[in-house]
Amino acid sequence: MKSWSPHSKRNNGSRSSKGVLRIVLVYAGISMLYILFSDALVSRLLSAPDAINIASTIKGWLFILITSLLLYLLMSRLVGQISGAARREQALQAEQLRTLTLLNAITYNSTDAIFIKDREGRYIVANPALAELLDRPLDTIIGKDDFQLFPDPVAQQFCQDDRRIMDSGKTETYHETVTTKDKTLPYLTTKGPLVIEEKIEGIFAIARDISALKQAEDEIRTGLHNAQEREVELQTVFQALPDMYFRLSADGTILDYRAQNSSELYVPPEEFLGKRAQDVLPAEFTRLLASKIIRACKTDEMQVFEYDLVVSKTSRHYEARLIRLPEQDQLICIVRDITDQHQAKQALSSSEQRFRTIFEQAAVGVALIESRSGRFLRINQRYCDMVGYTMEEMTDGRTFREITHPDDLPEDLDNVASMLAGEIGQFSREKRYVHRNGSIVWVNLTASATWQSHEEPGNYIAVVVEITERKRAEAALQESEQQLRTLINATPDIICFKDGKGRWLEANEADLKLFSLGDVDYRGKTDRELAEFTDPLYRDAFLSCEASDEQAWQTEGGCRCEEIISKPDGTTRVYDIIKVPLYEDNGTRKGLIVLGRDVSERKRAEQQLARADSEWTQAMDQFGDAIYLLDMEQHLLRANTAFYQMSGLNP
Numbered sequence: 001m002k003s004w005s006p007h008s009k010r011n012n013g014s015r016s017s018k019g020v021l022r023i024v025l026v027y028a029g030i031s032m033l034y035i036l037f038s039d040a041l042v043s044r045l046l047s048a049p050d051a052i053n054i055a056s057t058i059k060g061w062l063f064i065l066i067t068s069l070l071l072y073l074l075m076s077r078l079v080g081q082i083s084g085a086a087r088r089e090q091a092l093q094a095e096q097l098r099t100l101t102l103l104n105a106i107t108y109n110s111t112d113a114i115f116i117k118d119r120e121g122r123y124i125v126a127n128p129a130l131a132e133l134l135d136r137p138l139d140t141i142i143g144k145d146d147f148q149l150f151p152d153p154v155a156q157q158f159c160q161d162d163r164r165i166m167d168s169g170k171t172e173t174y175h176e177t178v179t180t181k182d183k184t185l186p187y188l189t190t191k192g193p194l195v196i197e198e199k200i201e202g203i204f205a206i207a208r209d210i211s212a213l214k215q216a217e218d219e220i221r222t223g224l225h226n227a228q229e230r231e232v233e234l235q236t237v238f239q240a241l242p243d244m245y246f247r248l249s250a251d252g253t254i255l256d257y258r259a260q261n262s263s264e265l266y267v268p269p270e271e272f273l274g275k276r277a278q279d280v281l282p283a284e285f286t287r288l289l290a291s292k293i294i295r296a297c298k299t300d301e302m303q304v305f306e307y308d309l310v311v312s313k314t315s316r317h318y319e320a321r322l323i324r325l326p327e328q329d330q331l332i333c334i335v336r337d338i339t340d341q342h343q344a345k346q347a348l349s350s351s352e353q354r355f356r357t358i359f360e361q362a363a364v365g366v367a368l369i370e371s372r373s374g375r376f377l378r379i380n381q382r383y384c385d386m387v388g389y390t391m392e393e394m395t396d397g398r399t400f401r402e403i404t405h406p407d408d409l410p411e412d413l414d415n416v417a418s419m420l421a422g423e424i425g426q427f428s429r430e431k432r433y434v435h436r437n438g439s440i441v442w443v444n445l446t447a448s449a450t451w452q453s454h455e456e457p458g459n460y461i462a463v464v465v466e467i468t469e470r471k472r473a474e475a476a477l478q479e480s481e482q483q484l485r486t487l488i489n490a491t492p493d494i495i496c497f498k499d500g501k502g503r504w505l506e507a508n509e510a511d512l513k514l515f516s517l518g519d520v521d522y523r524g525k526t527d528r529e530l531a532e533f534t535d536p537l538y539r540d541a542f543l544s545c546e547a548s549d550e551q552a553w554q555t556e557g558g559c560r561c562e563e564i565i566s567k568p569d570g571t572t573r574v575y576d577i578i579k580v581p582l583y584e585d586n587g588t589r590k591g592l593i594v595l596g597r598d599v600s601e602r603k604r605a606e607q608q609l610a611r612a613d614s615e616w617t618q619a620m621d622q623f624g625d626a627i628y629l630l631d632m633e634q635h636l637l638r639a640n641t642a643f644y645q646m647s648g649l650n651p
Contacts, residue, residue: 030070035063113187113207116194119166121145121159124202133209134180154179162203165191169200178207186214244335250297252277252290255330264337266311285309289322296324296331306338317342365443365464367394371420371457374399386443386466388436400462405432405440419449420457430467442471494575494596500589502526502549511596514565514573515541541565549592552579563596574600 107114107127116125122145131138134149146155157176165172171192178187187207194202244264247256254272259265266272267280278286285307292303302323309316321334359366365383367376376394384391387403404412408431415427426448433441443464451458485508488495494511498504504522512518520533527542527549544563552559558580565573575596582590620627620640626647628639644651 026074031063031067110206111209113209114205115141116202116204117145117162118202119200121162123149125204130207133178133185135182151179161191165203166193166200169193175210176207186210188213242336244337246333246335248277248293248331248333250293250329250331252286252293254280263312266309282309289320292320292322293331296322300324306342365462365466367462367464368459369400369447369462371416371449371460374401374416376400377459383464386435386441386464387433403433405434408432415447416460419447419460422453425449425453426460440468441466442468492598494594496594496596498549498592498594500591502546502592504530505591516568535568537566537568545594548577548579549594552592553581553589562599572600573598574603 107125110127111129113130113133114125114127115123115130118124122143123141124143126138126141128138131141134141136149141149146158149155150158161176171190173188173190176187176189178185186209188210189205189207191203191205193200194204242260244260245256245258246254248254253274253276255274257265257269257273262268272280277289281289288305288307292305295301296303302321304319304321306317306319309318316337317339319336319338321336322331324331359378360380362380362382365386366380367383368378369375370377376398379391379394381391384394387394389398389403400412401409411429412431415424415429418424419427426446428444428446430442430444433443435441444467446463447460448463449457449460488508489510491508492510494514495508496504496511497506503524503526507517507522509518512520512522515530515538516534517530520530522530522533525533527545531539531542541563548559548561548563551561558578560576560578563575563577565575567573576599578595580593580595582593584590617638617640621642623640624642626640626643626645628643629637631637639651643649
């Protein structure tokens with residue numbers, strides 16, 4: 001595009017005037033020289049007047065001819081120059097029109113805000129993008145200044161920028177923030193001086209909204225930051241992982257590696273970097289590696305394989321994962337030491353074998369049961385022996401429902417349902433099976449789910465221990481205990497059993513009646529605690545019991561004492577109490593047996609006898625004669641005072 005200025009037409013006119021002046025001056029100079037030299041030549045060559053006249057006429061015509069020809073040539077050239085200048089002027093005007101049209105189209109269709117201000121800061125040119133930014137019609141912008149269009153702080157900054165541009169005469173590009181009444185946007189602005197006839201008459205500006213660019217930059221910056229964080233995380237994760245990393249070429253050359261500890265490597269890095277694996281590692285392993293490299297390169301599939309290698313004089317087991325890098329003739333190999341897992345797997349295999357042996361040879365019944373149907377999937381011989389069926393009969397579709405006593409089946413079904421619902425992982429109970437011969441077999445059943453809470457229910461393990469004999473013994477014991485309790489409750493003596501901490505375990509009816517505890521849940525409570533559940537009158541008796549309990553614990557073999565218990569009816573009862581402590585094998589307190597007999601009547605008889613004896617003694621002492629009493633073997637039983645005085649014996 002050609003440049004244009006307001007001086008173009010005036011310059012063209014000036015050039016045309018100068019061209020005419022040059023032609024006139026050239027014509028005048030040639031004419032003067034012609035006249036001067038032609039007259040001198042005619043005067044020198046001719047002397048006759050007629051000849052001179054004829055020569056002068058010919059010279060005049062020749063001058064006219066030459067002058068006309070020269071004038072024609074000069075005028076033709078001038079006309080050509082003028083025509084060329086006119087054509088150039090027309091072309092220039094057309095170019096200027098196209099340029100102005102193009103500039104106008106660019107200005108009005110540009111998404112950038114384009115405007116021109118005069119020296120006073122008034123907008124004299126503005127495009128629709130600026131009107132859209134200010135959210136006002138374009139005709140309301142022309143003639144306005146920044147203070148009429150923007151907030152004062154923003155307008156003040158714009159004015160300072162405009163003044164700086166006009167003072168420096170330089171075009172500047174910078175970032176600025178444009179704030180209108182309802183939004184703030186980042187812009188990339190280019191401002192320059194508007195020069196007309198070599199004078200700065202204002203400024204022009206192009207401002208581009210870079211919100212999207214800023215957002216993209218922020219996103220890129222955030223993405224870069226996230227990528228850097230991710231890279232740090234990956235590096236941290238890689239450092240935390242126990243795996244070793246190797247980068248290989250297709251021919252097996254080791255290009256790079258990473259390992260947490262060089263002691264994990266077969267040889268030091270300087271001995272394998274840049275070298276082929278087959279030149280460094282054992283042949284058996286490198287043959288395996290080479291086959292995996294070939295397959296990985298052909299299929300682009302990850303190759304997973306395991307191998308053994310002796311590192312630091314210790315045999316280790318490794319898992320390798322080999323994959324080709326996309327569009328590269330290189331591979332990545334991640335190696336993990338799985339020695340512990342490998343050994344654990346072998347141990348698990350051995351454990352499974354041992355479990356199989358135990359399952360089949362166990363002294364208790366063991367079975368694998370399908371949880372939903374209840375079918376026996378697997379069962380050992382001991383289980384079969386308990387119920388009288390063969391293994392084939394038990395695993396041929398038979399369910400636990402078929403061999404369970406009808407009265408015990410509902411609880412079994414409820415427990416299995418709870419296990420299927422994930423409410424419990426196992427349950428234990430005592431139940432009855434019906435033997436093939438119809439007899440009842442008591443067992444202790446423990447059922448355990450083989451699935452986790454988040455997994456689909458599968459099978460469960462049932463372990464049963466036959467307790468038929470124990471149940472019979474328990475029944476016999478229960479019967480004996482019942483008989484013993486009947487006997488204990490029938491005796492008028494009080495009987496109480498306490499644990500090592502003085503808490504009541506059992507007490508007979510006589511004991512409960514004595515302390516009015518018939519309606520009290522006495523088990524697990526101490527004497528002090530029971531005192532709160534009965535008549536306050538018994539409080540002293542209970543506290544006295546605590547004291548005598550401790551005395552029994554402190555006395556080897558227990559103790560015997562009398563306890564006086566006041567009754568709510570105002571009477572008192574005297575009990576002859578025997579307390580026998582029991583100890584664990586390690587010497588700790590196990591329990592205390594308390595036996596008590598009501599000796600109130602005996603005590604009253606003894607008191608009456610003592611009183612009668614005292615009265616008899618007093619009566620005998622009233623006699624002056626010696627009175628004495630002998631038993632059948634002539635032993636002195638009693639005597640009065642006179643007897644001792646006469647005989648000289650001491651009482």
